[in-house]
Amino acid sequence: MSEQRTAPVTFRDPFPSRQRQVMEAIKDFILERGLNPGDLLPTESELMKQLGVSRNALREAIKALQALGFVEVRHGTGAYVGVIQTRVIQGGLVFRLQQSMQGSMREVRGLLQVREALEVGLATEVVRHHVSHGTEELRGIVVQMRGKAAAGEYFPAEDLAFHEALYRPLDNELVMDLLWVFWSTFHEIDPRLPGPHYTPSDACGWHEGLLEALEQADVDLYRSRMRAHFDGVRIRLSKAEQ
Secondary structure (H helix, E strand, O other): OOOOOOEEEEEEEEOOHHHHHHHHHHHHHHHHHHOOOOEEOOOOOHHHHHHHHHHHHHHHHHHHHHOOOOOOEEEEEEEEEEOHHHHHHHHHHHHHHHHHHOOOOOOOHHHHHHHHHHHHHHHHHHHHHHOOOOOOOHHHHHHHHHHHHHHOOOOOOHHHHHHHHHHHHOOOOOHHHHHHHHHHHHHHHHOOOOOOOOOOHHHHHHHHHHHHHHHHHOOHHHHHHHHHOOOHHHHHHHHHOO
């Protein structure tokens, strides 16, 4: 049997090469000058001189950087260094996964794998913190989940609140942004995923299990239960692929 080889993944830059060069030159300028979010960039004429580019090339690059969040253009006052928000990728990610759902589900499974890797990978830090500082907030959220599950209701707000409470004490803004992107993306596509939905009691049980592992200070048990937390989506994807 001949060995099947997977073609290497290639990435197509959406910007023409010259436009990309000017965009990178502007980003390098921002870094070299030590400019921070909200700082005013030089005037158009000054940037043209500094970078050695034409007016049209500069404007096209600024427009592209504005769309990506690197630059903020304020009419009448000029261009400023932008504040990059990780969450802006969520809309494009949802659309990409919706396209994937029309075919192999490969990208949906990929995003699930990334989220699982993040949350399982943070197990040691999460357990260490909550063992030291207590689990009162998490326990209160689980009580709310239990009440809604008993009434046969799902609890998306409490689900997000639970995961935010797990990671907020780590004081890592990037983790919080990625958590929100992953959670909200799956929340958007969940109604379109095939296969049986897990019950509110199932979902409540997963979170109760995580809380129990935290209160026992058992990192291995926490990791195992965090993986099990994603089983509902994983099983539905497997059934769809079959």
